[in-house]
Amino acid sequence: MWRRRARSPDTFRSASVGSAATAPVTLRRPCRTTPQLTSRPTVEGSERMLTRIVDRPAFRLVGHAARVPLIHRGVNPYIRQHVAALPAEEHLRLKALGDVEPGGLLAVCDDLDADYDEGSELTYLHGVAVSPGTPVPGDLDVIEVPAGHWVVIRAVGRDPQALQKTWATAATEWFPFNPWRLRPGPEIVAVPEPTADLSTAIRELWLPVEPA
Numbered sequence: 001m002w003r004r005r006a007r008s009p010d011t012f013r014s015a016s017v018g019s020a021a022t023a024p025v026t027l028r029r030p031c032r033t034t035p036q037l038t039s040r041p042t043v044e045g046s047e048r049m050l051t052r053i054v055d056r057p058a059f060r061l062v063g064h065a066a067r068v069p070l071i072h073r074g075v076n077p078y079i080r081q082h083v084a085a086l087p088a089e090e091h092l093r094l095k096a097l098g099d100v101e102p103g104g105l106l107a108v109c110d111d112l113d114a115d116y117d118e119g120s121e122l123t124y125l126h127g128v129a130v131s132p133g134t135p136v137p138g139d140l141d142v143i144e145v146p147a148g149h150w151v152v153i154r155a156v157g158r159d160p161q162a163l164q165k166t167w168a169t170a171a172t173e174w175f176p177f178n179p180w181r182l183r184p185g186p187e188i189v190a191v192p193e194p195t196a197d198l199s200t201a202i203r204e205l206w207l208p209v210e211p212a
Contacts, residue, residue: 049170051155052152053150053152056145058145058147059132061127063125063126063141064126065125068122069119070120070122072118079107103192104192106125106129108127125141148183152206153166155202159201163203191203
């Protein structure tokens with residue numbers, strides 16, 4: 001089982017997610033300028049973002065984990081190699097095991113270095129989310145996720161550009177105008193609607209948050 005270190009909610013920098021890596025972005029504590037967000041499109045500054053806040057009970061992230069170096073920009077070849085080494089039937093087994101949100105196969109970054117230094121190691125897990133009571137095969141790694149709030153942000157477009165832009169926009173256009181800040185926890189990318197057209201691919205960023 002992988003152990004997770006707490007990280008400061010005052011710093012918002014991206015880590016490698018999926019086969020992509022996103023550019024580092026710093027976020028200060030957001031100010032309390034708006035009421036609590038409900039699920040709706042939001043327009044802050046120049047960017048329009050589709051976001052929702054969800055309150056999730058505790059769950060587990062299970063799958064295949066590896067320690068990989070943090071790469072700030074472009075494709076992370078270590079993550080790509082890790083996922084590519086899994087047989088096709090293993091992806092199907094994982095998908096059948098998942099039973100809670102976020103749904104589908106997930107790209108999870110955890111245990112990130114406090115300073116997000118390039119080349120520092122993080123835990124990357126390719127897996128799914130399951131309820132605490134779901135039996136987990138012994139050959140899978142497990143990350144325990146406590147109950148809490150999450151902001152779910154949609155990214156549409158080709159990776160890694162779409163995720164990079166979403167990270168940056170969240171830091172500069174969403175957090176400063178909403179009464180939430182990051183809290184310790186894994187950073188998750190879900191693919192709720194797979195598509196063959198990568199230019200319109202949809203990703204969901206799940207970021208752990210708490211009231212500011």
